[in-house]
Amino acid sequence: MGVEYKINRLAATNDMRPMVDRHWAELRAAKERGEKVGWASGPSFVFPYAMGMKCHFMAGYAAYCGGIGAADELMKLAEASGELPETCSYHRLHMGMVEAVKKGIPIKKPEAILPLPDLLVAGRYCTEQSHYSESFYRRLGIRVSPLELPFIFEKEDRPRLREFVYRQIKENVIPTLEEVCGKPFDYDRLSEIISVLKKAATIRNKCWEFFKTKPVYWTLWDYAVSMAPVIYMMGDPESIPFYERLLKELQERKEKGIPAMAPDGEKYRIYWDGWIPWAFLGKFMRKFTPNGAVCLCGRYPWEMFPHPELLDPEHPLETVADWMYGEKGLAKNMAPRESIEFISGLIEEYSIDGLVMFSSKSCRMWNLSQMDVIDALDKKYGIPGVVIEADMLDPAMVSDSQIDTRLQALFETIDGRRRR
Amino acid sequence: MEEVLSKIREVTSDPYAYVAGLKERKGKKIIGCFPMYVPEEIIHAAGLIPVVIWRGNESVTWGHAHVPAYDCGIVRSFVDDAVRGKLSFMDGMVFHVRQCLQVGEFPLIMERNVKPAYMKILYLPPIYPGDAVRSFLSDDLQSFRRSLEDFTSKKISDDSLKKSIEIYNENRSLLEKVYEIRREKPGILKAREVMQIVWSSMLMPKEDHNELLRELIREMEEKIVEAKKGRVKVIPVGCLCQTFQFDILDMIEDLGMVIPDDDLYVGSRYFANKANINGNPIEALADRYLTKTPLCPTKGVWDIHWGDEAIKKMRDNDAKGIISIRVKYCPPHTCYYPDFRSKMAEEGVPEVMIEMEHEIISLEGVKTRLQSFAETIGGV
Numbered sequence: 001m002g003v004e005y006k007i008n009r010l011a012a013t014n015d016m017r018p019m020v021d022r023h024w025a026e027l028r029a030a031k032e033r034g035e036k037v038g039w040a041s042g043p044s045f046v047f048p049y050a051m052g053m054k055c056h057f058m059a060g061y062a063a064y065c066g067g068i069g070a071a072d073e074l075m076k077l078a079e080a081s082g083e084l085p086e087t088c089s090y091h092r093l094h095m096g097m098v099e100a101v102k103k104g105i106p107i108k109k110p111e112a113i114l115p116l117p118d119l120l121v122a123g124r125y126c127t128e129q130s131h132y133s134e135s136f137y138r139r140l141g142i143r144v145s146p147l148e149l150p151f152i153f154e155k156e157d158r159p160r161l162r163e164f165v166y167r168q169i170k171e172n173v174i175p176t177l178e179e180v181c182g183k184p185f186d187y188d189r190l191s192e193i194i195s196v197l198k199k200a201a202t203i204r205n206k207c208w209e210f211f212k213t214k215p216v217y218w219t220l221w222d223y224a225v226s227m228a229p230v231i232y233m234m235g236d237p238e239s240i241p242f243y244e245r246l247l248k249e250l251q252e253r254k255e256k257g258i259p260a261m262a263p264d265g266e267k268y269r270i271y272w273d274g275w276i277p278w279a280f281l282g283k284f285m286r287k288f289t290p291n292g293a294v295c296l297c298g299r300y301p302w303e304m305f306p307h308p309e310l311l312d313p314e315h316p317l318e319t320v321a322d323w324m325y326g327e328k329g330l331a332k333n334m335a336p337r338e339s340i341e342f343i344s345g346l347i348e349e350y351s352i353d354g355l356v357m358f359s360s361k362s363c364r365m366w367n368l369s370q371m372d373v374i375d376a377l378d379k380k381y382g383i384p385g386v387v388i389e390a391d392m393l394d395p396a397m398v399s400d401s402q403i404d405t406r407l408q409a410l411f412e413t414i415d416g417r418r419r420r
Numbered sequence: 421m422e423e424v425l426s427k428i429r430e431v432t433s434d435p436y437a438y439v440a441g442l443k444e445r446k447g448k449k450i451i452g453c454f455p456m457y458v459p460e461e462i463i464h465a466a467g468l469i470p471v472v473i474w475r476g477n478e479s480v481t482w483g484h485a486h487v488p489a490y491d492c493g494i495v496r497s498f499v500d501d502a503v504r505g506k507l508s509f510m511d512g513m514v515f516h517v518r519q520c521l522q523v524g525e526f527p528l529i530m531e532r533n534v535k536p537a538y539m540k541i542l543y544l545p546p547i548y549p550g551d552a553v554r555s556f557l558s559d560d561l562q563s564f565r566r567s568l569e570d571f572t573s574k575k576i577s578d579d580s581l582k583k584s585i586e587i588y589n590e591n592r593s594l595l596e597k598v599y600e601i602r603r604e605k606p607g608i609l610k611a612r613e614v615m616q617i618v619w620s621s622m623l624m625p626k627e628d629h630n631e632l633l634r635e636l637i638r639e640m641e642e643k644i645v646e647a648k649k650g651r652v653k654v655i656p657v658g659c660l661c662q663t664f665q666f667d668i669l670d671m672i673e674d675l676g677m678v679i680p681d682d683d684l685y686v687g688s689r690y691f692a693n694k695a696n697i698n699g700n701p702i703e704a705l706a707d708r709y710l711t712k713t714p715l716c717p718t719k720g721v722w723d724i725h726w727g728d729e730a731i732k733k734m735r736d737n738d739a740k741g742i743i744s745i746r747v748k749y750c751p752p753h754t755c756y757y758p759d760f761r762s763k764m765a766e767e768g769v770p771e772v773m774i775e776m777e778h779e780i781i782s783l784e785g786v787k788t789r790l791q792s793f794a795e796t797i798g799g800v
């Protein structure tokens with residue numbers, strides 16, 4: 001009889017759902033109080049936050065809707081109103097939400113509805129993010145403050161890209177916010193946000209240490225549902241005690257010898273590339289767990305401030321520019337060549353056995369050149385990898401048998417190489 | 421006309437052989453530019469031959485070991501051509517990686533599998549407000565110029581760049597003239613011939629193409645064309661980055677419609693707007709890029725509606741409907757399309773959308789849609 005693997009669930013992550021529910025409820029409440037609210041794409045929500053403006057975050061809110069099971073209905077609403085099914089599922093989800101709000105269409109999960117914004121701060125990491133903001137402008141006449149955020153494809157381009165983004169923030173984003181809010185930009189509040197973020201990310205990094213151990217004490221899925229405090233909940237004082245509780249539980253697990261994977265720890269340690277499949281976390285967990293496989297790190301989840309020591313509350317705007325375009329900024333890991341270097345670091349640090357490249361059918365942001373990245377890393381480390389094709393939210397784009405076959409092939413290849 | 425058109429067909433029927441032969445004949449290096457906005461003039465001024473990368477002529481095979489099936493046709497077919505060695509005559513490649521996400525596939529794939537002697541990445545920004553965009557764009561173009569100077573070990577003077585701009589501007593004027601005559605004499609050229617004419621401009625040295633166009637225009641002006649009765653005019657819109665299937669263009673005409681003008685990339689969009697040759701030539705190229713029309717959904721323009729532009733073109737040409745040609749897995753067009761369609765509905769403009777794929781296309785299904793569209797707008 002083979003080993004029967006099971007996941008030991010963490011208790012601390014249960015705190016997350018009420019925290020994010022509260023976060024989004026505060027945005028709704030702000031609008032009800034007559035305050036101006038923003039929507040944002042890319043990490044540009046930090047600028048409205050500094051002004052005390054409640055603001056949504058495109059990817060974060062789509063993830064939330066996926067997690068609470070509201071995504072499919074909203075995407076169907078969007079398609080019924082003319083959106084094409086191959087469009088980015090985050091885009092479709094938001095268009096569906098707008099449709100529901102505009103026409104007063106009731107949906108099964110009313111907590112998935114947010115008030116429409118007074119301002120869109122449109123970070124354009126992914127080029128599709130501008131299409132989403134443009135549509136809002138055309139359909140609803142909402143004011144847009146755009147911010148171009150290119151990936152860094154060549155190392156030598158980094159300084160001029162940083163300068164470009166910094167100038168856009170200074171010359172466009174901040175003056176627009178000052179005009180909309182009717183007050184000067186609050187650099188002190190931005191410093192406070194960065195200060196809280198720095199503390200939270202420092203504790204979170206201590207939690208990451210428990211991914212390095214063998215056996216591992218938590219999984220990527222545990223971390224995925226715990227990321228909000230270092231993304232769109234940045235600056236929330238609750239983020240620090242949350243990570244303290246998480247760290248304490250991981251320390252206790254280690255002391256008591258309770259691995260993430262029962263009974264005795266994992267058989268395969270897997271790197272996960274690309275988006276998290278928010279609407280299908282349970283489904284994906286069930287594909288890995290019976291095989292003794294644990295996903296434990298990834299490029300996207302590791303983009304959230306892996307170097308808190310570089311966050312400098314004394315220089316808030318420079319810090320914001322640097323977290324994207326500094327020497328270790330996240331924009332460079334999004335281009336395939338640079339990603340090889342970054343993933344290499346994760347492979348070494350977390351003792352990875354195999355790579356799973358999640359290729360989203362509706363969003364190509366993390367998909368770029370994934371097959372060549374696998375090939376390059378296989379040549380460098382002798383670690384096999386597979387691409388699995390699915391989507392963050394859209395069930396029509398998830399084919400179970402294709403995924404199962406490829407994962408099975410990956411596990412067998414790892415076994416084969418171990419026998420050599 | 422037939423002689424000129426036959427030369428053009430020779431170029432477009434086998435662009436691989438033509439460009440490879442061109443390299444031999446001219447003794448110059450070939451630089452492939454991924455559509456749509458690489459400023460070819462700078463390459464020309466460097467003494468190299470720019471050619472616009474095209475959608476291939478075969479189904480994708482090896483390419484699918486590098487890119488997924490849900491990338492658009494030209495991305496997949498270009499990768500396929502490149503990794504199979506079909507583009508070995510290209511000495512260099514230029515990619516504008518902020519046009520759409522999929523262009524970001526190329527740099528690593530080319531570097532690992534093709535290894536062109538020269539590769540340049542451009543970040544040409546969207547047309548957002550503020551001075552930062554303008555100065556970054558100029559800087560990007562200067563960086564392009566410097567990289568070509570390094571590659572050729574030769575300075576690109578302002579004068580040589582202005583001369584290249586002049587040659588390109590002439591090509592744009594000549595293509596405009598071809599379009600003008602087509603508007604005056606609908607049906608003088610078949611739609612596929614017009615697309616071949618523009619496509620050949622993307623492949624041929626502009627000096628040679630200008631010569632062909634001058635001859636063609638002379639003959640077009642002389643030719644008398646009798647207007648066919650019952651033909652209804654339509655404007656095709658879209659098909660970003662790539663050529664459209666010629667069979668479908670034929671089908672549009674066979675179904676009793678005639679195309680007096682278009683809003684296609686391998687069409688009027690390619691030669692729209694000239695660069696000013698007075699003053700700083702890099703700034704002139706930046707100005708041209710920053711021109712908001714013809715509106716392109718890859719350029720982040722919010723204050724002009726593509727639908728309004730298309731309707732204006734339709735009305736200016738006394739056309740009765742619009743045929744949207746949307747490339748499958750083209751996010752910029754796909755995201756824009758619902759608003760475009762809404763505008764058509766608001767304005768009561770008949771419109772039909774044809775989805776284009778690289779390999780598989782159900783011509784019968786397309787025919788049915790086009791046939792009913794033609795009948796709706798009062799065609800044969």
